[in-house]
Amino acid sequence: MTSTDNKVEAGRTVRVGDRDIFFTEAGTGPVLVLLHGGGPGASGLSNYSRNIEVLARRFRVIVPDLPGYGRSSKHIDQRDPFGDLAAAIGGLLEALQVPRAHLIGNSYGGAAALRLAMDRPEQVGKLILMGPGGVGTTRTLPTSGLQSLLSYYTGQGPSREKLAQFLRDYLVYDASAITDDIIDERYRASMDPEVVANPPLRRPSGLGALRTLWRMDFTRDPRLSSVTHPTLVIWGADDQVNRPEGARMLADRMPNCDLYLAARTGHWVQWERAELFNDLVVAFLGQSA
Template identity: 70%
Template structure:
């Protein structure tokens, strides 16, 4: 079923393999898929609230809730999460009859986009990656911000206070700029019973934990150096979740990679520096 809201966006659910993917769309033109991060309570429309309308002036903007989040099916293969997410995004493009699209990914979504460029290069035109996950993650201890993210459902479980602390202390440069309404929206999404019972982003555990960690470090995959999609990496210099040094690592590995480091910016570049990001993305994808 397709619905239309008052901002000329359409919303619908698309069946992709074993899962339902909830999708928001706006605009027309070349397809640009916006993939959100993996923070608790994240959704596509909320993560890209400051970008969808601006980009829709030039492109067909497709914003899914990733599997495990929002109104999509709460199921992810925890032994190969990035591969599973990439398969879901590729399948979504197939179902929407999109031969090839631009992919824009923040954090978790950036890792999914990069993995799709390795798994199905025919589906990917250009890439924009903002503080992507999976870049050198097995080469150093996790950051405090990543630990806070992975611990959200552990211990005493989720709480509004834990989520507010993660967002304001680690996700952005200026925590005071994050409104209470956004935190409440994310908190309510984070405590859906299905999500609490099966968190989509968690620390690998069990016998396969080492193998999972290895798979989630995309820099260990020799195919990374063979990615032909032209790539723009945008990273906040004050990112406390994924280290900005990952930008240099990608620039040294990807065949065609431009890097933009944003000053006084944390992990959520597209939200904190929306005007800058929208201009960069429009120019690069045009």
């Protein structure tokens, strides 16, 4: 790929431990990894469809499907989901011989990015987190949006109607932006038999459920205050999945954390406000990236 070719490649799979991780990439320059959210049918390319080519003008952009999603292996260690995701991303960087990368993470991917900065700080440059999961989650009841997300595979099981409600009522501010084509694509992906049998994002259960819940709340991890990586937290002011109050929680604990609250925006900032988001990313990472 030449420096003038910002188109996304067809993608390939690498072995990381006992899993296959699928990823695509575009561009050259400092490495920037985009980690997608955990909604039903999510994937790297679909979550960042409005960002990749713009960011590839300045960076080598790597976009994996997280374990449990897309074309990656479906197994996730439910005893410590965020830690397992972080290990997978750290292993992917090692497999690609990338010693250090900037990370962008939305929701579930934001939690994976933050956990990697805690577990393997040497692998992380700057962090950009959009409505990340795991911020104050044990200190209040789940939002309606998060309950909708977590209940997708439970009850009477997944359906197109349940997915449409989640995407239109909770994921974005302007429901009309979610077309039938988007719903159909996500629904098809969400019905992968391996995923239906073993959903990657679920409520912790069993004997270790309480320990898992606490492990998944970063505000209860004393290491959070030691994450000194320059961090930009971007949160939609109308996020109905993860509460915008989480932005202040992170800023209060992380010593180098800037905040941006996007008005009239839901949980999918990088998609709803793509031009704003792309500009913020370029400005924050800067020419010295």
